Amino acid sequence: MAHQANQRPLSFYLLSSLMAALLVFLYAPMVCVYILSFQGPDGGMSFPMVGWSTHWFEVLFRGTGGQGMGDVPGSFRRSMRLAAFVSVLSMVIAVSAGMAYRRSFPGANFVFYSAITSMVLPGIFVGFGIALTFNLLGWQINWFSSGIGAQLTWSLPFGLLIMFIVLGRFNPAYEEAATDLGANASQRFRMVILPIILPGVIGIFVSSITSSYEESARTQLNVGLGNTMPMEVTGLLTGSSTPVLFAIGTMTTLVMFVFILGAVALMGSMARRRAARPDS
Amino acid sequence: MKISPRAASWLQVAPMATVFVTMVLVPLCIIFAVSFLDYDFARVFPEIYLASWSDALGSRLTLDLYLTVGRFLIITWVITAFVGFWLAYFLVFHVRSSAIRLTLLAAAAIPFWTPGPIRMVSWVPLLGREGLVNKALMSLGVIDTPLTWLLYSDFAVVLAYINLLTLAMLGPITHSMAKIPRSLIQAAQDQGASEWQIIREIIVPLAKPGIAIGTIFIVTAVLGDFFIVKIMSGGQTNTPANAIATELAAFQYPPAAAKSVMLLVIVVALVALLLRFVDIRKELRD
Amino acid sequence: MQLKKRDAPEMTPEIPSDEPRLRQVTKGHRFDVELVALTKAYNAKTLAVDAISLRIPRASYCCLLGPSGCGKTTTLRMLAGHETVTDGAIRIHDEEITHRAPIDRGTSMMFQDYALFPHLTALENVAFSLKVRQVPRKEREAQAREYLELVQMDHLANRLPNQLSGGQQQRVALARSLITRPKVLLLDEPLSALDPFLRTRMRAELKRIQKELGITFVHVTHSQEEALALSDVMVVMNDAKIMQAAPAREIFETPANAFVARFIGGHNVIGRDGKTISVRADRCRIGTGPGLNSIAGEVTMVEYHGPFVQVSVCGEGNTDLTAMMSDAAYFEESPRIGSKVALSWEPAVEHVLGPEAVAFLAK
Incomplete structure (x- = not known):
């Protein structure tokens, strides 16, 4: 049997088709959303398109959706405010905890398994528990206390895992070398550790923003007055059945797209600067 | 000021420990305590009342809820594990350029930038009565009347789970497989192993940690989900998490607490079982 | 104050002009390094280093040689202060430094994989120890350049570590260690990552620099050939103990015991x-x-x-x-x-x- 080195086996073509099928399966609904958000003013939530317009975006921005159309810009602002606090806090807390795990210390397993527990517990359970605790203690739930706390239970475990990845690849000799050269603890962190792990730290920031922005099971009982974006959209699902939902989908995807591309570009430029500095 | 390394570690980990203790562990204990208390339509009384537990443990309804979610879980796991494994294999061992591999993975992730609730609505124009699938099937003459089970059905629930969770399986398995040295595969080829034998004897065993982590994602996502099942079944199908959400909405905290504790025990037991197959910290380090 | 003297290179005495410029002048002491019953125990049962004693005369090239797991690297790391000492003492230039911080010991370590900071250029790497002491930029760069010249790397001063070959990285690491003006330079298998041709060349280079600076080098290796070629004092270790410490020729001609004879080869x-x-x-x-x-x-x-x-x-x-x-x-x-x-x-x-x-x- 002649066997050419470069000839792909049959399995390659079968699996390529499976990959293509998965991508179609993932993209088909999304593409429908993006297209239908440009539905004409008289069109509905299904095809065919009744003309093309930006009508539903205008409805979204003017807040003139009529009945069932809540406060989308307001909830977007609230979500962003929450995400900003949660991501900065997650970054600081996770980096600090990650540094602790470079040594073994009593209680390391306790905190690690708490993080795993926090990650695998049903969100509704955690959200309920926090609300109940605040309730029994007579504290008012509020976005900046119970709200941020609830979201941290979701973002921090991922932050810690990212730190494990980052510091697992961090050669301890860098720090020993810095010690050898006379750097004190804060100099070691600022001048050696942080610059080397910075891409991972940005990774924690991005993952925290997206998880905060998407989270609703833990958040909804704890955020206090005013909806966050996912809660608002969920409300709209039952209240409204116009393509304005699709307009929200397109807009939020765009926001995410810009944000994530920005973060990736930032990390990429850091990596490039590290890889190619010109000769003197 | 000089502090010992141990104290330094404690200080560094303290903020995270505080969050987990106050926001996860204390609430967990409180939920457990509340599940034993009496209640009426508006309040919880500080009196012992065990009916929440006897209801949760003893009723036929609970069993049905768990049977439903168990069925969802098994179907979702089988399909996502199958697709995830083979696509990971494809990405790691068939795709030769790492740029293409990364592009394909990123391409699979991009649809998830659209928020969850919108992704659920996105099925309407595809699977609805007037949706593209029904239209296509009717114009092909396969069916005369629109299929109604495409949307707002158990089928739709499982479809949404698979749509959401295939990537959660694909990612970890790809990570595990990417760590398998190429020389192992070449060595096996030199020994005369076929592609199928290589997969069975080398790749599957070495990809186990990835499969275990992916399975943890699937188990926790499906058992904890109350939103997708509600939207995609059109409110017709209930799962344990869904039942808790309903009771919470009605302020029936003690029975919700009892059911929560039950769900928690099941999730934690499953995850603990899965963690026997993988050392997460080791997996992350190398 | 010990720290002060070492940390302020500008205060070291003027160097006679016929001497190499970077040569270090040392005061009168007998041994550069003295180990007194030095012990490292990880737990009650396992001794990584078992009460070893050793004296290294002034300005020697000393190789610690032994099979893997014999305790040579642990000994080096204890010398550097990166590993705590369980028992015994370390003296450098007659001064007890057993429990001092790495920077206060008068040692500097060159790591096996060099541990060059990946985000800093060669020049910035070499200038690092001056930067942490807040030496002004101009001054520290001038000094760093001088050391890069010593290792013949001044032409690649602005390259990042991953743009340098293994041999070049090693030269930068050497310069970075030397700029702290150590009394003793510690080298952890410095040549093991290089190809055989480069290894022989760097070996000669290390010896040249050691002679030029007039300080003691302590070099851990598992290569007999390397140890024989470099050592003024050769220390053969096995099972956490020193089997023999002597000049290379003495070890080869009169090995102390069967282990040394076999390990050194050719017997x-x-x-x-x-x-x-x-x-x-x-x-x-x-x-x-x-x-x-x-x-x-x-x-x-x-x-x-x-x-x-x-x-x-x-x-x-x-x-x-x-x-x-x-x-x-x-x-x-x-x-x-x-x-x-x-x-x-x-x-x-x-x-x-x-x-x-x-x-x-x-x-």
Whole structure:
């Protein structure tokens, strides 16, 4: 049997088709959303398109959706405010905890398994528990206390895992070398550790923003007055059945797209600067 | 000021420990305590009342809820594990350029930038009565009347789970497989192993940690989900998490607490079982 | 104050102009490094380093040699202050530094994989120790350049570590260690990551720099050849203990015990009249002669090395013996594999091994 080195086996073509099928399966609904958000003013939530317009975006921005159309810009602002606090806090807390795990210390397993527990517990359970605790203690739930706390239970475990990845690849000799050269603890962190792990730290920031922005099971009982974006959209699902939902989908995807591309570009430029500095 | 390394570690980990203790562990204990208390339509009384537990443990309804979610879980796991494994294999061992591999993975992730609730609505124009699938099937003459089970059905629930969770399986398995040295595969080829034998004897065993982590994602996502099942079944199908959400909405905290504790025990037991197959910290380090 | 002196290079005395500019002037002390019953225990049962004592004279090139797990790297890391000392003491320039912080010991370590900071250029890496002491930019860059010149890397000063080859990275790491003006430079298997050709070149370079600076280098290696080529003082370790510490030639000519003789290579260890002796393989030949001691055996392998030929013989009692013969001598006899021969040597070249050998052979 002649066997050419470069000839792909049959399995390659079968699996390529499976990959293509998965991508179609993932993209088909999304593409429908993006297209239908440009539905004409008289069109509905299904095809065919009744003309093309930006009508539903205008409805979204003017807040003139009529009945069932809540406060989308307001909830977007609230979500962003929450995400900003949660991501900065997650970054600081996770980096600090990650540094602790470079040594073994009593209680390391306790905190690690708490993080795993926090990650695998049903969100509704955690959200309920926090609300109940605040309730029994007579504290008012509020976005900046119970709200941020609830979201941290979701973002921090991922932050810690990212730190494990980052510091697992961090050669301890860098720090020993810095010690050898006379750097004190804060100099070691600022001048050696942080610059080397910075891409991972940005990774924690991005993952925290997206998880905060998407989270609703833990958040909804704890955020206090005013909806966050996912809660608002969920409300709209039952209240409204116009393509304005699709307009929200397109807009939020765009926001995410810009944000994530920005973060990736930032990390990429850091990596490039590290890889190619010109000769003197 | 000089502090010992141990104290330094404690200080560094303290903020995270505080969050987990106050926001996860204390609430967990409180939920457990509340599940034993009496209640009426508006309040919880500080009196012992065990009916929440006897209801949760003893009723036929609970069993049905768990049977439903168990069925969802098994179907979702089988399909996502199958697709995830083979696509990971494809990405790691068939795709030769790492740029293409990364592009394909990123391409699979991009649809998830659209928020969850919108992704659920996105099925309407595809699977609805007037949706593209029904239209296509009717114009092909396969069916005369629109299929109604495409949307707002158990089928739709499982479809949404698979749509959401295939990537959660694909990612970890790809990570595990990417760590398998190429020389192992070449060595096996030199020994005369076929592609199928290589997969069975080398790749599957070495990809186990990835499969275990992916399975943890699937188990926790499906058992904890109350939103997708509600939207995609059109409110017709209930799962344990869904039942808790309903009771919470009605302020029936003690029975919700009892059911929560039950769900928690099941999730934690499953995850603990899965963690026997993988050392997460080791997996992350190398 | 010890720290002050070391940390302020501008305060070191003027160097006579005929001396190399970076040469360090040291005050009168006897030994650069002294280890006194130095011990490292990881737990009650495992001793990584077992009460070793060692004195390294001034301005020596000292190699710690031994198989992996013998405790040589742990010893080096204790010297550097990266590993705590369980018991015993370390003195550098007659000063006790056992429990001092790495920066206050007068040591500097060059790491096995160099540990160059990946986000800093060669120049910034070398200037790092000055930067943490807040030396102004101009001054620290000027000094760093001087050290890069010493290792002939000044032309690549602005490259990042991953744009440098292994050998270049090593030179930068060396400069970075030296700029702290250590009394003792510690090198952890510095040549193991290099290809054989570069290894020989860097070896010569290390020796040149050590001589030029006039400080002590402590160099951990598992290569006998490297240790023999470099050492003023050679320390052979095994099982957490020092087997022998002596000048390289002394170790090769008079190994203290069977372990050293075997580990250093090129020796036959033979039990004879209740004693254990070693005979250098290059003093052995195939065939007998008048007045020679010999042992009968069978040729198991013949390796041609160019100037000499190595003949392996399985002698009485299953001992592995080797004769290194000049090619001329070999081709005169040309023993074949499997032929019965006698391996012989002059009685005068026999060297009686120490008691450690008995224990070693008994194992």
